[in-house]
Amino acid sequence: xxxxxxxxxxxxxxxxxxxxxxxxxxxxxxxxxxxxxxxxxxxxxxxxxxxxxxxxxxxxxxxxxxxxxxxxxxxxxxxxxxxxxxxxxxxxxxxxxxxxxxxxxxxxxxxxxxxxxxxxxxxxxxxxxxxxxxxxxxxxxxxxxxxxx
Amino acid sequence: xxxxxxxxxxxxxxxxxxxxxxxxxxxxxxxxxxxxxxxxxxxxxxxxxxxxxxxxxxxxxxxxxxxxxxxxxxxxxxxxxxxxxxxxxxxxxxxxxxxxxxxxxxxxxxxxxxxxxxxxxxxxxxxxxxxxxxxxxxxxxxxxxxxxx
DNA sequence: TGAATATGGAGTCACTAACTCCATATTCAA
DNA sequence: TTGAATATGGAGTTAGTGACTCCATATTCA
Numbered sequence: 001x002x003x004x005x006x007x008x009x010x011x012x013x014x015x016x017x018x019x020x021x022x023x024x025x026x027x028x029x030x031x032x033x034x035x036x037x038x039x040x041x042x043x044x045x046x047x048x049x050x051x052x053x054x055x056x057x058x059x060x061x062x063x064x065x066x067x068x069x070x071x072x073x074x075x076x077x078x079x080x081x082x083x084x085x086x087x088x089x090x091x092x093x094x095x096x097x098x099x100x101x102x103x104x105x106x107x108x109x110x111x112x113x114x115x116x117x118x119x120x121x122x123x124x125x126x127x128x129x130x131x132x133x134x135x136x137x138x139x140x141x142x143x144x145x146x147x148x149x
Numbered sequence: 150x151x152x153x154x155x156x157x158x159x160x161x162x163x164x165x166x167x168x169x170x171x172x173x174x175x176x177x178x179x180x181x182x183x184x185x186x187x188x189x190x191x192x193x194x195x196x197x198x199x200x201x202x203x204x205x206x207x208x209x210x211x212x213x214x215x216x217x218x219x220x221x222x223x224x225x226x227x228x229x230x231x232x233x234x235x236x237x238x239x240x241x242x243x244x245x246x247x248x249x250x251x252x253x254x255x256x257x258x259x260x261x262x263x264x265x266x267x268x269x270x271x272x273x274x275x276x277x278x279x280x281x282x283x284x285x286x287x288x289x290x291x292x293x294x295x296x297x298x
Numbered sequence: 299t300g301a302a303t304a305t306g307g308a309g310t311c312a313c314t315a316a317c318t319c320c321a322t323a324t325t326c327a328a
Numbered sequence: 329t330t331g332a333a334t335a336t337g338g339a340g341t342t343a344g345t346g347a348c349t350c351c352a353t354a355t356t357c358a
Contacts, residue, residue: 001150001151001152001153001236001238001267002150002237002238002240003150003238003239003260004150004315004316005315005316006315006316008239011256012256015256027333027334027335028334028335038317038318040317040319041316041317041318043335044316044317044337044338046336047336047337050335050336057334057335058325058334058335059323059324059325059334059336060323060324060326060334060335061324061325061327061333061334062325062326062327062333062334063324063325063326063333063334063335064334064335065335076259084150087150088151089150089151089152090152090157091151104281106164106278106279106280107160107161107164107279110225110270110274110278111152113270114266114267114270117263117266117267117269117270118150118263118266118267120266121262121263121266125259129255129259130255130256130259131255132253153346153347154346154347155346155347176302176303176304177303177304178303187347187348187349189348189349190347190348190349192305193305193306193307193348195304195305196304196305196306199304199305206303206304206305207303207304207356208303208304208305208355208356209302209303209304209354209355209357210301210302210303210355210356210357210358211302211303211356211357212302212303212304212355212356212357213303
């Protein structure tokens with residue numbers, strides 16, 4: 001029961017974007033260097049985040065990535081959903097009829113409780129909560145500015 | 150973030166044992182048949198449960214397995230601990246120094262919260278809670294009797 | 299004595315997380 | 329106009345491991 005590296009990377013890179021001065025954005029190479037994530041793998045992750053609407057990308061020279069919303073409006077649940085899909089602890093939780101052995105499986109509600117618990121933590125945690133203290137709260141009014149210098 | 154089949158099997162087989170009439174115990178083959186778990190794999194799982202002290206085994210003809218304690222005193226956390234070890238959602242949570250990037254990693258407390266949440270559900274759920282309704286509570290006074298007929 | 303049980307541990311196999319590579323498209327600067 | 333710097337798309341690779349199998353051994357009972 002581990003979270004994937006992909007998810008970990010995604011979260012850290014989103015936080016990295018949230019930390020850019022004036023939210024100016026950052027490009028693949030710089031994120032890769034700062035977060036120690038292999039650049040080619042990071043590229044794939046960023047594509048997922050862009051497709052999912054959490055990040056905006058700019059092509060060509062001087063391009064890069066910017067958060068699409070305020071860090072306080074991006075939850076871990078959204079990132080998890082993009083990287084991993086629905087939270088489910090057992091295969092039998094995916095659809096109703098996959099549990100074949102017992103008509104009313106007694107552990108089903110337990111797995112459900114786990115799901116809800118984790119979902120709750122993910123839903124309540126925003127990128128803003130993950131910004132290291134010294135930087136918390138600054139530059140918030142300068143969000144959403146374009147990347148280009 | 151999935152629970153392993155091994156853990157699922159272990160839980161179901163423990164419940165199966167809790168359901169035996171008069172807690173007479175059951176042997177590999179019958180558990181395997183009833184719970185649809187490959188017998189050779191089940192053998193390995195049962196060894197873990199025996200070593201862990203949750204189940205007593207009897208060798209030789211007429212042998213098998215019996216729960217060592219009352220179902221209400223066996224928690225999912227104990228079973229999980231045997232099958233999977235400590236709950237940890239990220240590798241960096243194993244020891245203090247594995248998180249190398251940032252001295253005070255902001256997501257650490259979040260992973261910790263997940264851990265606590267799941268641990269809580271596991272600790273509060275006993276085998277007794279997983280016994281299907283019609284059987285709940287019966288035969289409790291006849292626990293701990295020997296296997297042999 | 300032998301059939302029926304559990305034990306121990308090495309071995310197999312398939313799947314997938316994690317990562318690479320390359321060809322292509324876009325943008326800007328000179 | 330060209331080329332350097334960026335992102336995109338997707339196929340390919342690899343190492344690790346979860347989910348099993350297999351067999352030789354020990355124990356118990358009929």
